[in-house]
Amino acid sequence: LNLIFRDQFTQTGIVPGSSIRGRFRADMRLKEPVPPTSNNDVSTETDSELESETQHQEPEVERYPLTNRWYGHEAIRGKENSTTEALIKFEHASLVWLPVFCPGQPVVWVSCPMLLKRYKRIVAQKKTLPSVPVFLETSKDKKEQHAFVSSKKICKNDKLFFNLGFLPIQEQSDLIRWADSLPPDTDINKTKLVVVKDSEMGLVHEMALYRQSRVRLSDTEKKVESGAFFNMEALPVGSILVFPIGIKETGWKKALQTDDSEWEEVEANGLNGLRKELYFGGLESVGCGHCQVTLFGEL
Template sequence: MYKKAYGIIETLAPLHVGATAGEESGNLNLIFRDQFTQTGIIPGSSIRGRLRSEMRLIAGEDATYWYGNEAGSEQSDNNNNESIVKFEYASVLWLPVFCPGQPIVWVSSPRLLQRYKRIAGDVVQVQVDGQTKFLKDIDIPAHYTGSRNLKAKPLPGGTKTLFFNLGFVTVNKTVDLSPWFPTKQEQPAIIVDDNDIGMIHDMALYRQSRVRLKLDQKVVDGAGFFNTEALPEGTILVFPLAIRDDKSGKKWQPFNGSQSADIYLGGLESIGLGHCELTLNGL
């Protein structure tokens, strides 16, 4: 049996988790993506590796008991040491997008909200029409539903319109979307169709061109020109985890007793990417 819990990641800086090179030219640093929505993800192995490292640094503990032996170690070759804590990938829950007049609108889709509902539905309690309910007991708002504090241009028939860089989005109705934010604080937001979230996601990504210069000249060194894409600052992601029942009486405390901590995930930390706040719930 396993105890279920989940984690919330909020990016405090752009976040790049992906391949070091992509396409045939080899000059694109692409992020990992969900195969259905084409939105960015953080693999469970990346979260597990970072928490293993943090446990060593903060508590000076041998993390092997919780996370298993490292791949390629002598212990892993001789023993099948299963980890106590299991991690799944982190998916986007809300993605901040630039929108003239807002200036930021957080965007999600029914599929992304459905995963959050599956992960946290038994734990998160929300207020709906003056009643306290679990998240699993409320319906996911329909696509093209906006938040109440959304600044959108009214149209005939009660609809509103938002302008993004790639065109207009029609908001069919506005409701209280605070139950779908982990902080319970409603942000200017809209839920779009699953077919549209990938296009909006590409529009919202942080992109940066980088070069490697020659040591003695300010010119590009060979093929040292490449681009990087990353999830923007303010992205909210969610991931489930499971803790296997153990009779030793030990308690998993990755942040030395604290529920949340600032950590770095992904690559390109040396140029300011990867700073996140990670909060664990349900432990």
């Protein structure tokens, strides 16, 4: 099984920080100019295993100085103090809004208080966000709160239909401000936001996942090769995730080691809104993992 990682509290899909780091690192290596490979002088006193490993490792460290400065590199056997600490750190990417399709109604974007709280902690310094919706304890005098919606235009009555059943809703117009805090070109309908309880988010998430069975056929005949069958699952198209980036040094210019002309272009356009299309998850061959990454932060 090739399954997505899950958050232990909400049971929703995440992208591990190691996967994000690996993709950013690989992309930087593709852009970095590679100097000619030089032959390494190795002492004749070293054993053959050390000589072979040193010849293999040293060019990698020398050929990508900027990448290794940003992300660090592994220790080189036989050298003291050869490890370096990465200047840039990544946390996991968690869902903010999950698009959910149900027959007979428009696609809605679903979240829960715990996911919204993490998003608020990450972006609170740059954006003013409303309070996270609170589900009150039920009593005999009040109706049970099942979900908050940004607009009752989502459905004709006070119930939202999911494949698992009907969900009573309550309007809360402040939810629209959560969508306003997203990048301007984000494909999301502000009037179709739904916030469910943390305990119910996992069920909605399982219903929304994209699943497929994959097989590999024999080269000579149309039959499945032994052991070449697996299932895969993925977050649906249009899912919105967020992850924080930490940087060891103060100021992007110092960390980037860019010259003045390169940095003037970044300062003119601003760091906010820098975007690029990247693949995460290792399932590009079956059409999964294509993401548009947008950066926001202080220069």
